[in-house]
Amino acid sequence: MATPQTGRTKTAIRAVPTTGGAKKAGGPPASVGDADYVVPVLQLHLSERKVNLAFWSTLAATAVLGILDLPVAVLVGGAVVVARHHARTAPSIPG
Numbered sequence: 557m558a559t560p561q562t563g564r565t566k567t568a569i570r571a572v573p574t575t576g577g578a579k580k581a582g583g584p585p586a587s588v589g590d591a592d593y594v595v596p597v598l599q600l601h602l603s604e605r606k607v608n609l610a611f612w613s614t615l616a617a618t619a620v621l622g623i624l625d626l627p628v629a630v631l632v633g634g635a636v637v638v639a640r641h642h643a644r645t646a647p648s649i650p651g
Contacts, residue, residue, distance in 0.1 A: 611636075 619629035
């Protein structure tokens with residue numbers, strides 16, 4: 557996406573789920589079942605447990621601080637639980 561002021565493109569920082577591969581450049585390879593997330597710009601590897609902890613903690617903090625109303629936080633949390641359950645139980649498409 558190009559910005560109107562500079563004409564340069566912005567790079568989004570997002571976690572990319574990966575399985576396997578090396579944890580760090582030159583490091584030992586991860587086990588095949590080890591799911592982790594990589595922040596591309598920082599080359600930071602985070603385990604799925606840490607990403608989940610950060611998400612739920614942030615959601616709870618926004619509800620406690622009043623940034624999100626409690627019913628909205630409950631709806632968001634419920635939607636995430638349903639979406640994750642659906643993604644894990646859905647049959648994979650061979651490709």
